[in-house]
Amino acid sequence: MVIAEAPAGASFRVVRVMTGKEVGKRLADMGFTEGAEGAVVRGGFLRGPFQIRIRGYDLLIRRSEAAEIEVEPIGDWSAARDAARNRRGHWVNGHGCDGRGGDE
Amino acid sequence: MKPINGATVGGRVVRVALAGNPNAGKTSLFNALTGAHHKVGNYPGVTVEKLEGSRFRGETEYRFIDLPGIYSLTAYSIDEVVARDFLLDERPDLIVDVLDSTNLERNLFLCLQFQELGIPVVGALNMSDEAEAKGVRIDDRALSSLLGLRMVRTVGTKGSGVDGLLDAIDAAVGEGAPALKSIHYGEELESHIDPLQTSLALDAAFSSRYPSRWLAVKLIEKDENAFSRLSEHEAGAGIAAEAREASAWLERHFGKDAEIIVSEQRYAYIHGAVRESVKLVKKPSFSVTEAVDDVIMNRFLAIPVFILVLWGVFKLTFSLGAYPQGWLESFFAWLGGAFASALPEGLVRSVLVDGIIAGVGSVFSFVPLIVILFLLLSVLEDLGYMSRAAFATDKALHAFGLHGQSVFPMMLGFGCSVPAIMAARTLKSRRDRIVTILVIPFMSCGAKLPVYVLLAAAFFPRNPTGAVMGIYAIGVVLSLLVALVFKRTILRGDPTPFVMELPPYRAPTLSGVLWHVWEKTASYLKKMGTVIMAASILVWAITTFPAYEPTAAESATLDGAALAELSMEHSAAGAIGKFIEPVFRPIGFDWKLSVATITGFAAKEVIVSTLGILYSAPESDEGGGGRLSAALRADPDWSPLLAFVLMLFTLTIPPCLAAMATIKAELGWKWLGFEFLFLLSVGWLLCFAVFQIGGALGAGVGT
């Protein structure tokens, strides 16, 4: 699965960044490395950018970048998806991880 | 190892680079260290060029260099290249790595790379106040012994920790160049780094410039810049081939790109160090940033909020600014009257009253408006709104061939085009950067504001603010359309990545905002006293000379105002205006407006000062505020349509000389020439169409 498929509120663990070169390197340098944990805070209107929390800080990436990051779900994504639908993209504390990425 | 250059005994100079992640507080700390007042803002990428400043303590001069923020020594955008090249090519005596304590993992990732450069490093644990508030407890002793460098807690905005930092710098410099520090990248990587490092070290001159181990890792990362530096090595070609082979082997072995493997090793190391030295002692509690963002960045609200924020900025500017504007107008009317009655008739009185006071005075009253606009824009920036604006607009801007990160430069463009054009350096793709720079002139800068406000007050009296906002909106729409045309024609390109940090909201610091506003005010006052004063005197001179002697019949039949008009028509200005009038006639400008427009090329406000002189009815009955507005309205040649065309022309003509010089510096002569001709033709054609069609529809009559 990739981040682009994750609903708002979903937590994930990075498996790998699937592209190299400029984007892949930039994403890796900003903390998307194998084992790092993060969460999707929200997605933008009409497939606009994602707000992602990783290693204790937030960043914005487009869907095209989010589609290059392979992740495994933490917890139940479909529950997060339902919650997101009910809340219309409202993200509430507690769904995300504490932001400490894990490399172990 | 290289000796510590610059360091001499007695009155020694230590060159210290302030480097680190964007928005970590480097410039705040730089200002605290040197007493400078450079621009600080809560946005990643405020500083785009290197800044220098000194601090003296005892016998030592610390020469600080503030660098643009970087996430890694692999640089993509121009501002990142500036920082990397400074560190590599000018090798400072020491690097202060400014770290955001609330976000240590990502910040220390860069620190490892600094250490590999073989330059002494001191870590500034900046934002320590925020970290404490968030319950992030950092064991700095443990951290410094794990990483092998001195750490000092600082708060850049308050200047605390500065003395400790200077002590640490002294101690680190005193120890001389450090033993090369580098992490262990794991057996597979090391077995490829090793031979490369050995080959690199064979050229002694080369390896004294670039630490061999660092460069070996960089080559394995396939860093293009590292490969180009390799050409200086005597066996460069062979090493390049060896490095490519090593990367290829590793990629087969790990099944991922070599540059990513290296980053993962660094993060794994840092993650371990942070786990041992940083504790979260508080449960994450209510966060203002998250609560506010739930509204501001809500998927449905983000764009309406963005539009509302822009609207609010201008609305507030006009409603607050109206008061000082009125006071200044009255003051200059009084001043003109006072001089007129105190001085005897003659050239001195004329140049003072009809030249300087009429010209400079008519622009001066707009200074408060411009200052308030600047103030509001810089508050938005300090709060941290600009990255939210990027989130809100990225999708839409992308459709028009711009980028989410274009929003920051474009919004700065409402203040002044020069910093706006510079700010486009943070855009990673050259194409996006060019398009952003080329459309910035459509973001009406502060200098265009006086023209708009003057004309709107005179000809759209029912809703002047609405008229001014309308012209701003037209500028924004034009910028999008122009970007779209470029995207479809001369500047096609693949979509470029958008990866941008989102900082938390922060309270603007009072001193920072006040200083910024004062600086702006001072620079405007200076502009009044130089460019606008000079232009006023020049325009006065060409409207006064050669003096015209009315014939007996004219003196007998015409009143004072008509006589003044007649003598102006026979002056040098009349001759010049009539000569160029044919160019402007199709867009409705008479000779007076033609003169005003031409002088406006120097600076947009000069259009207003020139009109102020050309329409200075000396014995004006009205007095007080709005004198020039009244004079324009009374002139039968003017109409709301003409006023609108002049606003449109002011919006679209090429920017001032300073902005054009910046475009030249950033993009070169070719793009400047293109932009100049492009704006000129777009502006003229647009005005032509509006004037002719509007005239045909009879839109001259009222609003």
Ligand SMILES: Nc1nc2c(ncn2[C@@H]2O[C@H](COP(=O)(O)OP(=O)(O)OP(=O)(O)O)[C@@H](O)[C@H]2O)c(=O)[nH]1
């Ligand atoms: N609370 C707190 N805020 C700080 C501190 N240092 C800087 N800031 C704020 O953090 C933001 C970024 O500060 P800058 O000094 O512009 O950061 P920079 O590293 O120069 O940023 P770039 O030039 O964009 O790379 C501003 O809003 C500052 O007011 C600090 O120690 N504590």
Ligand SMILES: [Mg+2]
């Ligand atoms: Mg800065």
